[in-house]
Amino acid sequence: MGKLPKTLRTALVLSLVSGCFASTSTVSAASGTTFTKTSYQTTDALNLRSSNSTSSKKLLTIPKTTKVTSSYRKGSWYKLSYKGKTGYVTGSYLKKIESGTSFSKTSYKTTDALSLRSAATTSSTRLLTIPKGAGVQSSFKSGNWYKVTYANKTGYVSGSYLKKVTTPAKTTVYTTTDRLNFRSSPSTSGKVLTTIPSGTAVNSLAVKSNWHTVQYQGKTGYVMGTYLKKGTSVPASTTGNVDYSGSKMYVLIPSGNSVALRASASTLSGQIARLGRGTPVVVTNSRHQTKGFVAVRTASGQSGYVDATYLTLFQPAPSNRPLLVLDPGHGGHDAGAVRYGVAERDIVLAVTKQVAERLSGKVDVTMSRYTNDYYPSLGERSALANSHATTAFVSVHINASTSTQAYGAETFYYKGASSINLARNVQQRLVSYAGMRDRSVHYANYAVIRGTKAPSILAELGFLSNSADRAKLTNASYQSRYAQAIADGILASL
């Protein structure tokens, strides 16, 4: 028995006999009590006497740890037979033997008001009623009866009204920094169970390949670590100032190259270290930025400053891959098109982040902004793309018109066959995946695509000024379709 795992060990558990612990007891005419035959173990050498008194004749001595049975007592004297003699022993040295299973201490919650009984049977004395929703612990059960202590009383409750409280050994609290899809499996193709709002505290039970196993609203599912930051500080609304500190970013630079970790936010300052491709860092700036110097801390605990150009929220592969620079239009003070309190700035960020997530397993991805409170200038957006070996640049926007009748998706390019091909591939899929009216692919002299050297396009997903388009643009499932259309259009063009 000693070799069995503790949780499976069937044990004989002894409990002190005190008061009326026995079931189905009846008081006899001779003021004795009859009860269900119960097994006991002697806790010391014990005299068996002819009657219920220390002055009565001693028949024999029962050794310590002897198993005896009784079904009748007078006061604290138990009637029993041992070695052919029948008499009385004092209950002070008897321990009731309970047969059942001991297991590792487990916490439960009662799912209904529940009787705590003196023994593992409904016919035993009810000691008290445990209210619904109370927390109890048990480490022993007999059949479906769990031994628990509540309000200083120990007894048994039916397991039918106990729900196991899962208390994971080690969880880490994170706060979502954006709306986040809560999925059934650790993949962007996993079913979206629900969307967790920005600023929600979640418990992470485990993390693997940037997918966290988290509990949310009583369910266990998976979220991408990209929009989680450690701790419980809740960021302001998406359009207010977002506390970006704690975000994990990665060095995005070609394999074999490195960026400087500097002592201060200047190219003239000394170098603390060189950080290679894919090196993870934790941002310690509270303000988000994708240009200038970002204060970071490395995994080895070195603090310093890194050029924001070379940091991405999406982990690069160890070796070089095509690189997509994604540009959610507008940001910060520039809300873009606004109708009925809905801002283009916010929708295009939500969609573009999903594009990045879908692409990040296959290509390197960086974005011109990750929050709604940050505005990079058009020149800065192009400069970001031009600072990297960018494969393609995609700017995401939403149209608006003074006419509520204008609707549909359209995609713009500035020059080059690669840009036109990319525009066509994205446009086709916006039309087919999201059922948008096809307003076609056009040339446009827009600064953000003109200033970018890599093949570049600007997609207008639909019209915020048209009610049917607006219904799609503000719908989470359609936002996923737009994202999938853009991601697939990009991958088809590589």
Ligand SMILES: [Zn+2]
């Ligand atoms: Zn726009």
